[in-house]
Each structure stands twice: as structure tokens, then as C-alpha cells.
Amino acid sequence: MSPPLLEVRDLRAWIASGQGAVRAVDGVCLTLNRGETFALVGESGCGKSMTALTLMRLLPEGGRIVAGEVMLEGRALRPLSEAQMREVRGGAMAMIFQEPASSLNPVLNVGTQLAEVLQRHVGLRGGPARRRAAELLAAVGIPDAERRLDDYPFQLSGGMKQRVMIAMALAGEPRLLIADEPTTALDVTIQAQVLELLARLQRERSMGMLLITHDLGIVSQMADRVAVMYAGEIVEEAPRDAFFAAPRHPYSRKLFAALPTARRRGASLETLAGSVPALTGEFVGCRFAGRCPDAWERCRIEAPGWTDMGGGQRVRCHLYGADGHAPQVRRAEQGEPTEGSVPAEGDAVLRVRDLRVHFPVRKGVLRRVVAQVRAVDGVSLDLAAGRTLALVGESGCGKTTVGKAVLRLIRASGGSVSFDGRDVGSLDRAGMQAVRRQLQMVFQDPFGSLNPRMRVGEIIREGMTALGVAGTENNRAERVAQLLESVGLAAGMRGRYPHEFSGGQRQRIAIARALAVSPRVVVCDEPTSALDVSVQAQILNLLRALQENLGLAYLFITHNLAVVDYMAHEVAVMYLGRIVERGPAVDILRAPQHPYTEALLKAVPQIDAERRRPVIMLKGDMPSAVAPPAGCHFHPRCPSAFDHCRSVYPQETVLGDGRVVRCHLHS
Amino acid sequence: MTPVVLWTDALIFALLAVASAFGWYSRHNPLLRSAWQKVGGSRAGMAALTLLAVFAVVGLLDSLHYRPRLESAGGDGERAVYSGEVLSALDALATGLRSRGEKTYSAPLATHLFARETVERADGTQFRAHPRLRHGGVHLDDPPAQHAADLARRFAAGALSGAAIWMVLAGVVALRLARRESVGLGVTWRRIWRGDTAVAWNAVLATFAALLLVAGPVIFLADAYHVLGTDKVGQDVLYLALKSVRTALVIGTLTTLVMLPFAVALGIMAGYFGGRVDDVIQYLYTTINSIPGVLLIAAAVLMMQVFIDTHAQWFATAAERADARLLALCFILGLTSWTGLCRLLRGEALKLRELDYVQAAQAFGVSQWRIMARHLLPNLMHIVLIAVVMDFSALVLAEAVLSYVGIGVDPNTFSFGTMINAARLELAREPVVWWSLVAAFVFMFVLVLAANLFADAVRDAFDPRIAARVTGADSGVKG
Structure with a gap:
């Protein structure tokens, strides 16, 4: 029997840091066969990317492989010299990185970069290399490949760049492809294209693929076998079907339970207490014991070994050991959708009518305006007290701009935003200050939204001082303490600086800051997209609890449809600066009427039993907002476009139940 | 005597006060404190800081000015008469160096003049010889025989x-550390030399050791000799070099002080407001940048010189006039050198403006000026601090160049530039008079090197990107 494609035994890699060596990879064993997709799943900081880098021997500065063996096609990689290793990298195994924008050299054209790989690993030069490069680009689905060879990376979109990266990885005819979060930086519709491409290439070339991801949906769609990583080691390994039917390790189960879905609407999501332990020391007992709801003494004393569950599934957990009391295995998904307590739809607090934000494009010495970027082009919304309106769309569709224009952080070029019947656009400074007390924002990046030079207390107090809320300094200090407690932090934390907090805690601080002035409407701009699933669950629970207790209304800007399904009462789908469909969340998500909404929903990788569902592949990328296509903006990518779509922009069609769609199919 | 406060003195002490206030603020701000602790742990940085501190002490002593009272001819009833000459505390300490002038050039540690002179014997015949110095080695009866032994004796005593x-110094440091950590003196001592202390005391003490081993002999030798020789008019070169330190420090620090408000205010405004404000500020600094710097400075200095000359009545003493010119030079250098920092700050502010915490502040209706002061400035401070320490050495060198060209400080002001300017003719002599140039060179080299090393340590500690990398790579295992 020939050896497996990749065999990793007890791999350990340490990275030097200020607090001692971090054991980023601590005893990883895995086996990968030809033509197999092996998914490595886990939250950030669990060591999955570091495992990939260790396999490639590309550890960052201060990192070293301490122990273990890596066998590629029966050949040990650790004893190889650096020169031999260069032969292996890109030759026998290749890697695709997360960020396509930074993995291509911006000053070389695509053809040159491909030719470099071809020369190194296949020995092709000149004409043949160019022909082969064109073939590779065609193979990864880049139209007009011959001409694209002369393009520079800045001329390509994100999805295209990732395709070029894949082509470069394929150039050396690798037998093993390591894909490290290959689609995390991409939009869902582009993600669907890239995943489909990867699956096809793997089938055609019968490559082995090590897929590293945090998204269980992608795993469900792509993987043959799954391994869950936690704190530097693999805690569960199973064939895909067995894993999704019955995840065994408590950590795996928590990952499933933390996913927001419609079925959990109205109920709290399960969360994980605490955080991943520091990896600087030796572990006694199970690494997960501190956060595990089922842990007992043995877990704290003795590190669990592998327990075979049959059918290729094995788990590192005492629960399944000799004296373990294995919990009831249940399907990850249970229960029926519940509506929760939806407040009745009242009068709109926030009313947006025909909002336009155009950014002028200036050129030449005199800086004359030569064109307009129509970031937001006629958006109308209504948001009632106590309700959540989700604004959904891919990056670049203008959804964040809508949020900022509502708060007047960006000047609108046209249309109106009215809050409680007052036109926000025409208010003077004093009037605007009054509105700002009622209307606040929570930002996407918890690391960029807190001033690193201010203490948490000062950050929260700033808004109160600026808007003259809560009178005296004493009252304000008291209010800061209350707020910190209401978002689940200790009042004593006010004297600390933001860098002492984790991402989830920072987002709590940002929420406390917004709540400090007792707003009625909060614009949440992707508040969980930078967070891990378990932390996301905490933040969503918090937002939901605050909505119930304080009657807040949320304008929830996001691209994550699962979160929409869990949180939103109404949904508005944006495409290229305009809303193409809006209405109650349940209706839109169950029965989308606009082809774009439908494609968007289908493109999200789902966790379900049937393996590969039909996905509506959208062709190409979103067009530029400087020169939107004539007629319906969506027609170049729409599978059901007809002649009329190419010339006339569709008017709003009311479908009843408050549903509105802009599509000729319905008019 | 009556104290005299020159303009630059006042500004130097104001600067000292500001620096102390910043130090006090840093102590109470954990972020700044940890950054300074990083500087404290850097060996090169602390050695450089020790040297800079010694230079600063010399400069500060030289900034305490007074006019001595003249011995009045009349009785007690007469009004006290003060000398027209302004002296400093440094002059008082180094009275020997200042007052023991020779006739002209003499080599370091010499007993005779450097050049032959025609000497008349008692019998009226003349011959050419190296005459004895008036002060250097006068205590020796037979210089050729006793000179070397005397030098060695003084050197040993000094060392x-x-x-x-x-x-004593090391003992005090060890004792204080031992007291604070409440461990034995021996343990503390070993810790210091193994580098186990939070502040790199081993670097500080080693620097002091080197410094004292040089300074001790110099002080003992300076009692009877001119350690670095004398210049054309017989002034002690060591004295000239010590006096030049103040000029260098004044130029290096006050210029930055003049430049900072422009660079910070305009840079932040350009970056934050953007649009028309940005256009105007950008045009302003590109315009200033496109005028050749030396020309602009030359024009300004010459105009200022004429102005000072025509208003001679404003200045009571020559020192005041020279001081006014020094201060003016600082202003001129400052006004022409703010563009680099301004451009850096504009770029950074442009980036910070888009950050969410600035937008969050805007969403709270926080005023623009407050956003700039509370959100932008503290996050730009590391750039300012790094630029200040980096510019210091460049400015010290710039002063030397400008004085050499003749558009620098007043010819009466002691400065490295004027020393080098004088050395131009000395180097053309045969045999060469090399010691002025070497003295100026060594002093300036040590000062600028210390400033540069300190600047590196500050940058490593305060620049967030570098700080992260240094801590990652500095400690622990390497692959």
C-alpha cells in the first residue's frame, strides 16, 4: 500500500514571545489521502493557520518546530535543507493565503508572477511559459486569459485575485493544496464561485486539499473529513457526515450551538464562558476543561487521549472514556422557528426617504468634477421603535454609507432623513446635538473604534460630556459603572485601556459607549463580523437583551445572512446603492422574490445533510458605482434577465405584507 | 554680582519645566510609563541618555548667567558697578581655564608655545626659540626632564x-536598588551586572566609568596644563569646547520648540479637515520646501544681522546681542524645518480621521477642536517625540555647517561651528594645528552619536509597529 499523501505525527511548533514560548501547535497528528479534502476548523488563535505554516516550514520570526514528523508522499520534510524545501513548496504542495490583495506583488503583472513559478518548478520559459500561464488562468475561470496576463493586480477584483493566486498555486502541479481561509476576505457570491472552483480543480486533478476555515458551512459543503482544533491540538476528528450528524466533543457542540439561525430566534444563543487559555505553559488536564459545561475532576487532572467512536470518528474527551457519562448525542439543529416577542409595528422613528450620497470624482489641475460615485442612490427605509431592520448587501453596495449618512457623519447629496418627524439634514448644531442623543452607532472593528490612548471610563463618558447628559461628574461616573455592568463587564474596568481587552469585550465597551446617551435608535455597522462565532453569540445575545429591556431600534448593517435570520424583523437588500427588495425578514429569507436576494441566500454555505446543493452562480463581480449598467443594475449578472431589463430601471412593485421589490419579473 | 537672564536661558528653563511636567505625566500614565520603561531597559539608550545628561548639565550650568561686581575704587556709599562681561556658573567653575590665556597657539599638554618666536637675551642678542607658556607647566623648573613624570603623576591621581x-556612585545605586527590592547588596550587585534590572544600570554605570576615567585625569591635568591646547589668541580649547555645548543644545532643542506648534497644528489640521484647508497648508509647505534651505536661512540671517546692528542700543551687553542672534537663528531654522514633520503628521492624521473612534466622537457631536486634541494628538505623539529626538542631532550638525559658512551664530559666541571655521586656517599652517578641529569633532561626535542612539531607543519604544516586532524578536528562542 502506498503511503498516504500527507502524514503528520505529533507536530509541535513554538513561537517566541514576550511572555515565553507560545505553543501554537502542540501535538497535531493528521493523515490526508489523495483526492481527499480535510478541513481544519477552529476559532482564531487555536493554531490552525500556524499548523499550515508549520507544514510549509514558513514559520514567522522566532518560531521553530520543536518535535514531530511531516511526511509528504512518504518523504520526511523536516530533515530537508532549505533549498530542497523550496523545491517542495509550490511543487509538491502549494498554499493559498487568506488575503488575495496582499499575496500578489503589486508592481509585477500577473503573467510575470505566474511565469516565475513555472520557471522554478516546471522549467518553462518564454513562449511555452506564457501559453501555460494562459491555460492556468483559463482553468481557474478567468475569461479572456491571454489578455489578462498583462494585467497588474490592481486591475483585478478581489475574487479575480484569489483566482490568480489559485492559478499560481496550481502552476507547480501540486499534489497537496493547503487553502488557509481562502474565501474569508470575499463576498458570499464570490465565495461561492471560488469554492466551486476549488472543488472542481480538486476533482479534476485528484489533489489532496487541507482546507482551513472557521466557517462550518464551508466545511459542510467541501470537506470529506473534519478535524476541530482547540488551543493548539486537534480535539475531534471525524468523517464529514458523522461529524455533522453528531459532533462529540463539547467544544464542537458549542460551536454549533453558537451559530445564529432562524430557529433560535427569540431565544438566547449558547455561549462559551471565558476565552482560549494562554498557550505559554504546559497543560495539566484537558485544555477545554475551564470552559466545558460537562467537566469533572478527571478533566482537570488528566489530559484526555483519543477515544475511538467508530466509523472513523475519534475524540479527545473523558466523557466518552471508560468512566465517562457521555451526554445524549443530539443533532446540532433542533426545534422549530420561534417568533419570540416581536413588538407590534408602530410609527417609524427613523424615516429615510430617497437618500442619495454621491462622491465627486475630481480630475486635473483645477480639480473639476468629472463623475459621481453613486454610493447611495435613492434609498428609503422606515424603522419603528423596538424593531430591527437589517440592511443586507455585499461589500461596496453602499450599506455602511447609508448608516453614516443617517447619523450625518457623511453629508447626504439628496433625499431626507427624519428622526421623530424632524428633518435631520436641515438641523443646526444645537438641534443636531439633540438628535445625536437619540441616534447612535456601533462600529464594525472593535480594535479601531476605541481610542487606544483613552481609558475605558473616559471613552464612555466622552459622549455624555459632549451632549451634556447626566448632569454632574458624579452622576456620570455612576452611570459609567452602571453601563459597564449592563454590558457584562465589571465597573472596576473603567480605569483600564482598550488594549487590555479582547475583541468581544471591546465590542461590549463600544456598545456601552453608544448606550451612554440613552439613544432610541442604534445603527450597528457589522458589529460581529470581526468576531469569532462564540463571541458573536455573546454580542448578539447582549444586543437582543438590550432591545427587549430598553426598547431600542436597530438599523443592523451586515452581510451575514445567518445573523439577519436570527436578529432582524425586517430586511432590506441593497445592490449597488439601491434597495432591490425589502419586507419582513421571515418572508424575504424564506421566499425571496428578487433574483439577487435569491442568489445571495443560495450562495451562503449551509450546514445540512445533503451535500452539495444547487447554488445560483452569479457571473462576475459587482459593477462599479461610477458607471452603473444601464437599465436594471443587476442585469449583467442576473440569470433571468430579458431585454427590458437592459434598458429600463425597474420601479418598485408592492407585493403585499409590506414587501417591495424592484424587478421587472414582478411588475 | 547681579543675575542676568538671557532670552535663551529663559526658554531653556521653560523647556526644562515642560520636560519635567511631561515626565511627571508619563509616570502617571501607564501607556507612556511602559514605553519609557522600555527605553530604560535598552542598554544603548541608557548609555546615550547618561552622556546626554552630562552634556545637559554642562549646558544648564552655562545657562545660569550673571554679571560680576567690579571692585569699586570708591567707598561703600557708591553704587555698585557691574562688569560689562556676562559670565555663567560654568565660567565660575572653570575660572582657571577661562583666565589662563596664553599668547597664541600651544599644543595639548605643552609647556612651550607652538611657534618659534624671536626672544631677546639679557645681553641683547636675539635668537628664535619656543618660549615658555605663561601658565601651561610653569611649575616645572626643567620641563624636558620633569614633564613626562608630572603628566603621569597627574594622570594617575586623576584616574x-x-x-x-x-x-561611591555605583555603591549608592546598588544600595538604593537593594533597599527598594529589599534584597542583599551582593545579590543586587550581581543582578546589575547580569542585566537583570528593569533599568539598564549596567550601561549607566559603565558609561560613568568611562566618563570618570576620562574626566578625572582631565581635571587634574587642566590644573596646570592646557589639556586640549590653546587657539590662535591663546584661549584654552577645552574651555571653548565646553562653552560650545550650550550653543549646540540651544540650537537642537529650542529650534524644535519653535517648529513644533507649526508642524503639529498645521499637520493635524491639514489631515483632519482635508479639502481647502489641506490644499492651502500643502501649498504652503511645498512652496517653502522648494526654496533652497541654505539660501532662505542666509537671507534671513543677513537681514536679522543688519537689524541687530542698527538697533545696538537695545542690547546692554555684547552677550545679549549674541544671544539675540542665537535665538533668531533658532527661529529661522525652526520656521524653515517644520515641513517634514508637518507632512508626516498630515499623512497620519489623514489615516486616523477615517478610524471608527474618530467617527464615534463625531457621532456624539464632540467639537472638532476637541477631537483633534483628544483623539488625534495623543495618537500622533509618538511621531512627534521621535521626530524631536531625531531632529536634534541634525540641527546640531546644521548649526556647525551654517557657522562654518558664516551665516550661523555671532562670531563671539562659542560654538562648534565657529571652532571649525577657525580651524580652516589652522589646517593650512605648517606644521598643522590640529587640536581645535579634533576637539570640536570629538565633542560633536559624542553628542550627536548619543542623541542618535537615544533617538533609536525612543523610536523602538514608542513606534507601535517597531515596538511589537522588537518584543517579539528580542526574547526567547530563535528557530
């Missing part, structure tokens, strides 16, 4: 006293 002082 010994230097070593003794160092012992």
Missing part, C-alpha cells in the same frame, strides 16, 4: 579619584 568617585 584614581575618578575610580573612587565611580565606586
